Amino acid sequence: ITRLYFFVGFLSLFLSVHSQHERFVYTKFRRSEGIGADADGSSLSLNAVVEIHGTGLLQLTKETSRLIGHAFYRTPLQFKDTVDGAVHSFSTTFAFAIVPDYPQLGGHGFAFVIAPSIELAGALPSQYLGLLNASNVGNFTNHIFAVEFDTVQDFEFGDINDNHIGIDINNLVSNASVSAAYYSDDGKMNELNLKSGQNIQAWVDYDGFGKVLNVTVSPCSSKPPRPVLSFPLDLSPILHDQMFVGFSASTGLLASSHYLLGWSFAMNGVAPSLNLTDVPSFPSQHKKKNTTFIIIAAVGAVLLLIAAIAAASFLFYRFKNADVIEPWELECGPHRLSYKELKHATKGFRDRELLGFGGFGKVYKGTLPGSGSEVAVKRISNESRQGIREFVAEIASIGRLRHRNLVQLQGWCRRRADLLLVYDYMPNGSLDKFLFSDESGPPRPLLSWAQRFRILRGVASALLYLHEEWEHVVIHRDVKASNVLLDGEFNGRLGDFGLAKIYEHGADPSTTRVAGTLGYLAPELTRTGKATTGSDVFSFGALALGVVCGRRPVESKAAPEEMILVDWVWEQWNAGRWAEVVDPSLGGDYEREEVEVIVKVGLMCSHLEPAVRPTMRDVVRYLDGGDAAEVPDVPSPPADYEG
Structure with missing residues (x-):
């Protein structure tokens, strides 16, 4: 037994020492500089955009729009303990400089990344920082952790400004972010401009025991006394056993040159800081030009101007109609x-x-x-x-x-x-023109009940396809009468996907800004900002009641008790007078059973509690059946609900 304990202890010590050797330092990006690098210098994996200068400077992007620069340590690192699966502590330090093409206008930023692959297939530039794309942003299956140094304020992702540091998990919506700054020894916080072109050092430290991530930055070689960003974080659900570490940068319509001046990393240890006076300098972006050359060039330009004007006149029309492919x-x-x-x-x-x-x-x-x-x-x-x-x-x-x-x-x-x-082309236009009329406008054309019922069934079928039957989940986020278009046979077709969100089945949709139209917006959106399939269901409920009643969800000119359509219909339903809400323009020409189904479904979908609403699969089943008895009783709204 004593020998067994000794062996287990020795094995634990060996594993600990081995994990601590997972470290490297680049003071200059040359083939011989990386500690532990291969003899041929292949310890780094760089994509085609990245360039290593003769001085040892690594340039992730250039002054070109819509670029992605990737630089990863080629060998995957063991981030989890082989016994209990806990994530090891790790530390990394790197020096960087961001030089924008235009002063004070960044484009876009870069990030320190831990990812399951060095490829990051499908990643886009611009606001996606070369990490994700519109289809997979926010998906829990990404297994990507990043610390972003962002120089563009992106409102879709809730950026706080155009000069911030953020912690990103599977998303470009940061879990935590702060304006770039650093603490001096006297405890004073000092602003730091990421896109100033000056050398900046960053420290990213993860405490695997306390499960806290600290990010520190400074324009100096010494580490400030406290981090600018400290965030409680358990990385065990995010990281695989083995992951790749590196950097990703991107440019957008505007460009910046993103330079990496040095990099150190340590697992279960402290990565050494870099001396900013020893790191390689980056090329001047504004080299002085020879005066004589400028004069000669100017004279030549004048001589060429006349010919250029003639050529420009000839080509203007063609260039005017030229398409830009990006x-x-x-x-x-x-x-x-x-x-x-x-x-x-x-x-x-x-x-x-x-x-x-x-x-x-x-x-x-x-x-x-x-x-x-x-x-x-x-x-x-x-x-x-x-x-x-x-x-x-x-x-x-x-x-x-x-x-x-x-x-x-x-x-x-x-x-x-x-x-x-x-x-x-939808020859019959949008549905709202057949449902709602203004007193000052022309009378609306008549839409029969059979046509209305078929339109609702079609829209419900389309939403079921978006929510459950396509390869990803699509949340439309703007279901309303004006976005339902009618073809030549008056079939309803859902359109306008400008606000749509896509994510994988089983994933949690990311929080974003509230978007949609008043009256069709689910009440929980104002609290959480998180659009779900349930919020689409709420919008469909408002649409369904509008189709039955021929009224908008909110009628500002109506009597106070009738201003909110769903409240008015609910009162009439409780009083057993639901038939009184039917659009009078139908003249009583409708199928009573079908109208009752739509009213019940509309009220269920419009419930204030998302968990009580049916799914679109349920809605399609109710509408296909057309039997009010098969539709569950409409649950009462909670008396204390504050939507």
Whole structure:
């Protein structure tokens, strides 16, 4: 037994010592500098963008838009104890400099990363920092931990400013973030500009016993007395036994050069700090130019100006209609159309072809040359809140969706500031024009009950497809009457995916900003900001009651007791007078059983408690049955619920 104890103790000591040897130091990024590096210098894995200068400087990105730079330690490290699976303590120190292409305008940032692979397949540049993409951001299956040094404020991900440090877990929505700063020896906090171009040192320390992560930064060689960011964190659900460590940087429409000047890492130990006076210097971004050369170049430029004007005049028209193809567009699918095609299809985007407009811009009717197909062209305005992110999201989501009750995306185009999406043309317009009328406007066209019921069944089927039947979960986030379009046979098709969120089945959707339309917004969104399939169900409930009643969810001109549609319908239902809520324009011509089903389903979906609402699979089953007796009794709203 004594020998057994001795052997176990010796084995534990051996494992501990072995794990502590998982360390390396790069004072200059040369083949011979990495402690423990291979003889041929292959201890680092760099993608094609990354460059190592002769001085030993590692440059992750250049002054070029939409780049991704990856630099990883080639060998995976053992992050978990082989006995109990606990995550080891680790420490890393690195020196960096960020030089923006334009002063004070960063683009975008970089991150220290622990990832299951050095590939990070499918990752996008810009706000995704080369870590994730629109489809997998927020998914628990990513197993990615990162500390971001971000120089662009991204409102979609809730960034606090354009100069912050954040802790990211499987997401670009930081679990914790602070403005870049450091503490001096007297305890005073000092601001630190990440994109100043100066050398900055960062320390990332994880305490595996106390389960706390500390991030410290400074423009000096010595470590400040306290971290700028300290966050309780258990990494055991995030990290695999073996993981890769490294860095990821990206640029967007604006670019920055991200430099790594030195790097040290230690498992179960303290990574040594770097002396910033010894690290390699980065190239000057504003080298002085020879005065004589400038004069000669200026004279030459003047001589060439006349010829250039003539050439520019000739090429202006062609360049005016030229399309810009960027890397992110190549990942979205083969549906790109030329601007010239769309301009011809819409007859120059003339007002006579205008189908409608809103906060996003304008929608035009068009006929594609060659095929003769009628389409609707959504031209997003420069002032629209639906910018490049929503534009890409709509392409990436609806472009791959296939369902008879979804508006089909035919293609897209981007030309300078013009963002265009091309859809199937819906000759009967949007549903709201048939349901709601303004006193000052023309009378609305009649929509029969049979048509209304078929439209609701179609929209319910589309939402079931989005929530459960597609390869990912899609939350539409803007289900409302104006986003239900009607084809030639008055079938309802759900459209406008500009606010859609995609995540994997079984994952937890990330918290984001509240988005949607008043009256269709689930009450929990104002508290949590987290859109779920349940919030889509609530929106469908508001839509269903609107279809029955021919009224908007909120009628500001109605009597106080009738202003909120769901409250009014609920009172009428309790009083047994639910038939009185039916749209009077139907003239009593409707199927009583079907109307009762819709009213019950609409009230269930509109319940204040998300857990009480049915799923869209339940809703489809109730509507397909068409029997009110098969629909469960509508549960009463909680008396003390504060939505």
